[in-house]
Amino acid sequence: MSDWPHETTISAFKRAWALEGEAFWLTVFSMHQEKMQIKSPKVAIANLQKIFEATFKLANAKGFQAMSLRDLSRETGISMGGLYAYIGSKNDLASVIEGVLRNYIDKVIGELVNEYLDPVESLRAIICGEIFMIQILNPWYYFCYMELKGLEREQQQQALDLELRFDRILVDAIRTGIKQGKFSCDNPELLAASITAQLQQWHLKQWKFKLQEVSMEAYAQHIFENLLLCLNHR
Amino acid sequence: MSDWPHETTISAFKRAWALEGEAFWLTVFSMHQEKMQIKSPKVAIANLQKIFEATFKLANAKGFQAMSLRDLSRETGISMGGLYAYIGSKNDLASVIEGVLRNYIDKVIGELVNEYLDPVESLRAIICGEIFMIQILNPWYYFCYMELKGLEREQQQQALDLELRFDRILVDAIRTGIKQGKFSCDNPELLAASITAQLQQWHLKQWKFKLQEVSMEAYAQHIFENLLLCLNHR
DNA sequence: GTCTATACAACGATAGAC
């Protein structure tokens, strides 16, 4: 039995979650179609992708507030006036990015619940799944983490609630294992928070992992194995 | 034997590191005295403290880039023109904050090396010491973590180097324990990075710890105990 | 040392031609 989902499983992730390619951007398009003036999906999606990716490049390098719309115009090749056919305002752009990512995460972690009954396999699936999500949507995660302060109170709270919900999924799996006599753990809440912290490192500390040549698979494996040690498994 | 340093030890930390009170701000003052036009230490320190604390309040709430000097003027009660007697420029203010904190951390972790010979006690001291530092200088740590992007390349690199040096101190203690037959661990580098990540949570996720009513002592203890489990201690 | 007044560059956003 492999410690990491097979290649085919990774492909299945991508298909099931529509995390990349046309399907992904089509979803992004449909999610804030209402806020745009552009009717043609073909041209809208192409420019939307340009705008989002340029935003990640600029904002993740010098910060969203420090990035001007003139920077964004230069980077995308779309004029200042043209940008406003795609976004309502600068703040709206950040808000949409957070909304799209949260919507996706919400959908995916909703599927994770009750999918596996064995707590060990459940924890493995949560860790591998989340690391994989972060890997594919790296700039989205990093942007939302670093720019959360700039969003409105309500949206900030929704992001924090999502993190708490994720922690709770880990806690539930841990508690199930304890009831089945497979784990022992004094403080499941703190342990779950520590797992979440380690998962978030995968987008927060890319500089460190590239320096130490740590692969996604090795990192997920490391988190999982140390978690089992902390749970006194076997 | 207590699991956490005694009250007297905590007091000793404060005295030894001059982390708060007049002594601390006197050091801050002396560290960038050259960049100021104010001669009188008495008035300079009082206003310097006002400026730094107002910066933390504003920047940690809405981001340093989003904070204007007009905001800072209002918050401190010092006029726009007056501010420039204390700071060279807005960016200089952020740069000084990072410099002061890095200087302090550097000094403290320099003392941690070779202070304890027993690897278990060494790891405990590093974890407790760092959590304590973060507790006392919470807004400084948070500011430097979130606003690092806004600083110049060279200064960013120095901050990353400091984190790598901290990781290496943890790795050294782990390796010492392995050689002494006390620990077993496949990947000390990744384990050290995970400890650093958990320590940083203490300033990054205050909202979560307050919600779950986790004390500084309980959190340090939790990190330490799980580390020993990951190291197969005993 | 601290203030008021102001310079002037850069910002987000919009109007209207094409």
Place this chain on the structure above:
DNA sequence: GTCTATCGTTGTATAGAC
């Protein structure tokens, strides 16, 4: 759909009175 031209605002920073 996309552009250029421009609006009003706000930003950082400074000069000079007190």
